[in-house]
Amino acid sequence: MSSDYGFQQLVLLNSAGYERAELPLDESVSLIAPNNTGKTSLINALQYLLIIDKRHLDFGAHDKDKARRFYFPSNSSYILLEVTLPESGSVVLGCVGKGVSHDYNYFAYQGPLHIEEYRLDNGKLVTQPQLLEQLAHHGRTASFYSSADFAEMVYGGARRRGQTSSEFTVFRLENRKDANAYRQVLTRTLRLDKLSSGEVKRHLLQIFSRQLPDSVVDFKQEWDKAFAEVNQDREQYRAAHNQQTLIDELERQQDERLATRGRIIARRPLIDDGLQRWQNHYQTQSESLEHQHQNLQKQEADLLQRDRDQTRRQSELNQQLAALKKNEQRCDELENRFTLIHDRSQLEQQLASATEERDRQIALLTNAHGQSAVATDHQLRREEQELSALRKEQETLSDNLYLTLKQHLSEEQLSVLNRGLNRQLLTLSPGDYQLESQQLLQWLQDMPEDWFELPGLNLSVANQAPQYEQRSAEEIAQLIEDCQGRLRQLQEQKAASREMESQKKRKAELEQEVKSLEKDLEQFDELTQLQKSRPDRLKEMEVARQELAEIDQAQTQASAQQQTLRDQIQELINKRQALDTAHQEIDRIRQNRGDSDDQFNWLSDLPHTPWVGDTELPLDQLAQTLRDYQRDCYQLKDLDRDLHHRRITLHSSGLTKFQYAPNPEEEIRLMVEFRHHLAREAEALEKKARSAVVTVTASLRDLRGNLQSFENAMHEFNRLISRRKLSDLKVFRIQPVHESHLVEAIDLLIQTSEKVESGESFELFNQTSVLDDRQLDQARQLLIDEGSARHGLKVADLFRLTFELGKENQAIESFDDIDSAASNGTVLMAKLVTGLAMLHLMQDKTRNVQALCYLDEALALDAANQRSLIKTASEFGFALMFASPSPLITAHYCVPIQQMSNGMNHISRKHWQILQPLEAVKA
Amino acid sequence: MSNTSQFQQIANNLPNLALLFRWFNRGRHLNRIAEPVLWEELERNLDDYTAIFSALGSDLRLDGRGFAWFHQDDGSSNTNKATRQLALLFMVIFDTQADAGIPLMKFEHWRIDQTLLTTVFEQHQDLLEAEELDLSGLVSLMRTAENFGFARYDGGAWQLLPAVCRYLDHYEELASQVDQDEDVSWAGDQDDEDNSL
Incomplete structure (x- = not known):
């Protein structure tokens, strides 16, 4: 089925070794030439017009520069394509060489292609500079285009220079994005023998890419993203779960801190006010107590003074009373004593008689010897001594010194000597002696001690009283007698003195008696006096006693009063002390x-x-409140510190999710709240984990879905290519085969997620958890590894294409590489069908513009297959061009290439042979 | 000049060329699931690698099931011994698993641990002893398989890799030959398949 629109003819002028080549393209062509005569270069010329982008031009073994020189040797080298388009009728797309640079230029115009229009009047071909002028001359409005603009035109790109979009649009694609793929496949279609399995896969993917949204899944990233939060939350949950005790303690302390703060806040103004009031209170109170104290002290002093006065008075009264008592006693005593004496005259009479007797005695004594007994004794002892001396003299009277001296000395001499030894001598006056002291001294020195040496006389004077008077015995006897007489007299006198003593004693007694009587008289007078004053005295005593009693009573009262005062003072002191103590503490x-x-x-x-x-804060509670307040303040600081440390501990144990709370208090509140809601958190966490699994598999589902879409598309594609029988193949299809390890991994994850979604026995923290499943983990790891090796997973990574071929009566076989699948011819057909089907898929099916495809080595196909291919190509919108050394009768045109004598090839319209079935001719 | 520099240019774009060459040259298989990064590079530059290895006299083969190797028509006697022993190893393993009713095509999921190897050994003791293999020999054979890229050791057990398909294909082929030998109508129709490893 040929189309009304499409490629009409290809013309090469002065290019690719062709002087001129005219090739029909509106029906199938059998291009006939021996090998290596430029069949392929003829068809490759189309690349310049259809592929356009230099990067995609492919001339096989020849590089692009060589090809350029080959196709554009001069500025009159042309490659021209006539196409009939639904919108603009016949158009010519052309490419002309620019000369020595072997560069080329695109041009296009509306109208049929007439080679003559390119020929100048002189028969030469028009050169590139004159081309537009030359064409204009023939009524063709042509323009030059840059390759980019030309490509845009041919593939229906952006409108430029006011042209309608479809004026020169040959290929209209269903999707503009396909242009690139289309061009590439088209390149291959022009050289289908080069189509490889890899390319088929790549192109199919490109073709179907619009059905497969840009889905490159970086599985690792998806997984990490989906589970990042879950894992974080799980860490936080675990940290909180492990630290419950600590958080409870944290909560307790925080409550305490809040309460303490509240207390401090409430009490602070009370305390400030209380302290103010306290100061006043303390001063007033102090002064008042001081005043009271002074008063009491004064009272006490007064009391003491009074007491002292009373005591003095008491002692006075006692003395007085004692004196009165004594008088009374004296009175009684005297009354006793003078009981018998009634009258004073009695006593006067006794006194008078005693006085008289005494006076008599005194007179007696005055007449007696006045010498005292002592003097008499003295004289007696002297007389006795003299008597003893005299007796001694009497003994020595016959032989003593004096007598001796008298024998030897004259009387005068003796007299001088005797006088010289007079006891009075040493009392001589100065006129009576002469003293030669030196001489005397010399003399005395020469004398031994106690010896008195006179010339010729040495005297011992040791026992001598000086001066001696020699007496006669009679004289001595006389003297002794005298002495004895005096002694007797003296002894008599002594006896008389003794009598005198007793008289004197008598006189003393008498005087004593007088005195006693005088005293008695005196006492009697006293008695009389006392008796007379008795009534007064008794009365006085009574008064004194009464006063004493009063004083006693007063003192008793005073004592009680004093005690009271002391108590009061003590009480004041205590009060004062308490006040001071409180003040000191408050002040401190x-x-x-x-x-x-x-x-x-x-x-x-x-x-x-x-x-x-x-x-309210009563002042008496101030100190206690202040102490409490102070304790609260310190406690608050302790709590601040403790809470800080606990918070840090919690951080270090992993509970960090509230670290970015606006302040630590808020963080603590959130921590505590979190701890209270742990059970709910666990549930939420499980939900999150479930949803993470679902999320992470969402991208995998997309990928899996895309794979499914691709498989569906491939199914459609296979239907397309199986419409015609290829060679002896019963079955030919291109089958996507899963990369099973990847697809299975994806399916496993998706199944798990479905399980999770349906909530079927999924526990986050037990062994069956999705996070701990070994198989699941392997699947995950596989996808991560593959993804990172391929910078993300794409649909293309999930399958490979195999070519499934099935001959009659044989099992279907799969081949990775289409080239190894079957015989040459079959492979060629397979490739062609595949390529055409791909192009067909890309084209806008509503606009039927027939293009061209080329098959080299066409002899490998038998006639039936050739016919089948021609039909298939036609159905896909392509005219098929077979190249072979000998003609193929299945084609509409047979076009031989002729070699000229100048070595140039030549194809002329005149050599076209048109083959038609006999039936048609007959008809 | 151009050839050398061209080669250099290509080689520069293949950072793992040396590594892959050593890998394959040791007779080791590259498995996609075990070495995704190497595999990706090999796949991406397959033409270049094939060309370079071919120029070095090695025939790189890549199986769509995810493994690649250097194909050798006739290995050294040492390789042959290893190949034969590995064939025996995989055969006894597959046989054991088949007896246990485990689908053979999922062999990548099997955990080949000491327990399984013991079972395998007990069930094929005669056969293995004929090859002078005891249980520890079986274990060391698993290590050999690991070295050739037929298995990897992971988490206390071996996992068979897709390269084992080469043996599996071979067994199936042998089995179908046996079938064909028995089926007269198909006899003699089996000739041009490549049976060497």
């Missing part, structure tokens, strides 16, 4: 307040539990 706390930190200034801005205690 005030000086050292626990709320001096900054934080206490904005404490009310911090969270706290309002305090519901008293709003």
Whole structure:
């Protein structure tokens, strides 16, 4: 079935070794030439017009520069294609060489292709610079185009220069994106023998790519993304779960802190006010107590003074009373004594008689010897001594010194000597002696001691009283007698003295008696006096006693009073002490307040539990309250520190999800809340994990879905290529085969997720958890590894294409490579059908513009197959061109290539042979 | 000049050329699931690799089921011994599993651990002893398989890799030959398949 629209003819002028080549394209062609005579280069020329993009030009073994020189040797080398289009009728697409650079230029115009129009009047071909002018001359409005613009035109791209989009659009694709793939397949279609399995797969994927949305799945990223939160949450849950005790403690302390804060906040103004009032209170109270104290002390002093006076008075009265008593006693005593004496005159009489007797005695004594007994004794002893001396003299009277001296000395001499030894001598006055002291001294020195040496006389004077008077015995006897007489007299006198003593004693007694009587008289007078004053005295005693009793009573009272006073004073002192103690304590706390930190200034801005205690602070409770307050302040600081440490501990044990709370208090609140809702958190976590599994598999489902879509598309594609029988093949299809390990892994994950979605026995933290499943983990790891090796998983990674061929009566076989699948001819056919089907799929089916496909080595196909291929190609919208050394009678045209004498090839319209079935000719 | 520089250019685009060459040259198989990165590179540059290896005198083969190897028509006697022993190993394993009613095509999912190897050994003791293999010999044979890229050791057990398909294909072929020998109508129709490893 040929189309009304499509390629009409290909013309090469002065190109590719052809002087001129005209090739019909509106029906199947058998191009006939021996090998290596430029069949392929003829068909390759179309690439310049249809592929356009230099990058995609493919000349097999020849590189593109060589090809350019080959196709455009001069500026009059042309490749021309006439196409009939539904919108604009016949159009010519052309490519002309630019000369020595071997570059080329695109042009196009509406109208049929007449080779003559390219020939100048001189028969030469028009050169590129004159081309537009030449064509204009023939009424053709041609323009040059850049390759990009030309490509846009041919493939129906953007409208430029006011042209309608379809003016030169040869290929209209269902999807603009396919242009690239289309061109590539088309390239291959022009050289189908090169189509490889890999290319088939690539192109099929490209063709179906619009049905497969851009789905590159980076599975690892998807997995990590989906589970990142779950894993994080799970960590947090576990941390909180493990630290429940600590969090409970945290909660308790936080409550305590809030309460303490509330208390401090409520009490602080009370305390401030209380302290103010306390100061006043203390001063007033102190003064008042001081005043009272002084009063009491004064009272006490007064009391003491009075007491002292009373005591003095008491002692006076006692003395007085004692004196009175003594008098009374004296009175009684004297009354006793003078009981018998009634009258004073009696006593006067006794006194008078005693006085008289005494006076008599005194007179007696005055007449007696006045010498005293002592003097008499003295004289007696002297007389006795003299008597003893005299007696001694009497003994020595016959032989003594004096007598001796008298014998030897004259009387005068003796007299001088005797006088010289007079006892009075040493009392001589100065006129009576002469003293030669030197001489005397010399003399005395020469004398031994106690010896008195006179010339010729040495005297012992040891026992001597000086001076001696020699007496006569008679004289001595006389003297002794005298002495004895005096002694007797003296002894008599002594006896008389003794009598005198007793007289004197008598006189003393008498005087004593007088005195006694005088005293008695005196005492009697006293008695009389005492008796007379008795009534007064008794009365006086009574008064004194009464006064004493009064004093006693007063003192007793005073003592009680004093005790009371002392008690009162003590009480005051106690009060004062208590006041001072309280003040000291309050003052101490005030000086050292626990709320001096900054934080206490904005404490009310911090969270706290309002305090519901008293709003009044009586002063007597101030100290206690202040102590409590102080304790609260310190406790608050301790709590702050403890809570801080606990929070840090919780952080380090992994509970970090609330770290970014606006403040630590909020964080603690959230931690505590979290701990209370752990059970709910576990549920939420499980839900999250489920949804993560679902999420992560969503992308896999997409991928799997795309694979399914691709398989469906391939099914359609196979239907397309199986419409005609290829060679002896009963079955020919291109089958996507799963990369089973990947697809199975994906399916496993998807199944798991379905299980999860339906909530079937999925426990997050037990052994069957999705996160712990070994098989699941292997699947996950596989997908991650493959994904990272391929920078994400694509549908293309999930399958490979196999070519399934089945001959009659044989089992279907699969081949990875189409080239190895069957005989040459079969392979050629397979490739062709595949390629055409791909192009067909891309084209806009509503616009039937017949294109060309080319098959080299066509002799490998038998006639039946050739016919089948021609039909198939036609159905896909292609005219088939076979190339072979000998003609194929199945084609509509047989076109031989002729070699000219100048070595150039030549194909002329005149050599076209048109083959028609006999029936048709007959008809 | 151009050939050398062209080769150099191609080689520069193949960072793992040396690694892959050593890999294959040791007779080791490359499995897609075991070495996804190497596999991806090989697949992406298959033409270049094939060309270079071919120029180096090696025939790179790539099986669509996900494994590649250097094909050798006739291996050294050492390789042959290893090949024969591996064939025996896989055969006894597959036989054991088949007896247990386990589908053979899912061999990649089997866990070949000590327990399984013991069972395998007990069931094929005569055969293995004829080849002078005891249980520890069987284990060391698994290591050989690992070295040739037929298995990998993971999580305390071996896992067979797709390259084992080469043996499996071979067994099936042998089995079908036996069938054909028995089926007169198909006799003698089997000739041009490549049976060597």
